[in-house]
Amino acid sequence: MSEFVKKCPECAGINLFLNKEKGEVICKDCGLVVEEKMVDFTQEWRDLDSEESDRKRRTGAPMTYTQYDQGLGTEVGQKADLYKLGSKDKNKFFRLRKWQYRISTAIERNLKLALAELKRVSSYLKLPKSVEEEAARIYTLAVQRGLVRGRSMESVVAGSLYAACRRHEVPRTLDELSEASGIEKKEVGRTYRFVTRELGITILPSNPADYIARFASSLKLSAETQSKAVEILEMAQKAELTSGRGPTGIAAAALYVSALIHGEKRTQREVADVAGVTEVTIRNRYKELLEKLDLEKEIKKTKKKKKE
DNA sequence: AAGACGAAAGTGGTTGA
């Protein structure tokens, strides 16, 4: 937990809950996502003046994929090794080094640009650092395998980010990524599938529950409503209502129902907007939920309470 | 008047021959 946030700015509650994997701090009282882009404070950084720094600093720069050469660098050989080689090998050596130089500078140039773009999109979406790192790693692999050829750099960046989000269970919808990156939604999806397939990255099918926290907080729904929605989701999964359906639609419907139950009514339109689906989809899911899980009683209960 | 509901036609993606 960051030491800077101790109270929820929305309701001044102190039940803040840190989800490390998602890089989010959530207020358990009102469901507000207090802090999304977590910073890791565990690294020891000391301010040393430049004279002292060489002697006293205990680490180098952290190795990171968000730097184009991962903060390290490699070259083919040094001149010192040359004396071992005959003239034929010498030529070979120079040729190799030339090629290595060409290839690596081409890749590095690409990576520099791409990682700048990646950072831009990532900060636009307020993604946690861990996801950004993962996306950078994926992109680096993609470049090294020559998967960018024939595709725009930006679309591969978007695809990598989307994959990283999925892996870290910090779901952003394709629409959101599309908006942030300026790449068409289907193009993002295409490169996402291509990259993950080529790199053999396995992605768990996204879980509707992962969307609940974010949707609930942008709809300003209470924590009870939020956890009720998660309950409903679990029931729905047992009733096999979830397979094959879009996870956002289900999440949205569960949230809509649970809002009704807790008397915090939101219109279908409102829920649909934050979830990025249409009212119709919510209606269909909603209908299924009511039929299979008989939630009607609970809704009627709260209606009666209102009259009193 | 706004929201909820449902029907019908259209879209993009997956699957299986």
Place this chain on the structure above:
DNA sequence: TCAACAACTTTCGTCTT
């Protein structure tokens, strides 16, 4: 590669609050 198919969207008319 093509057609069938399911999920989702768009659009529009009707009912409810």
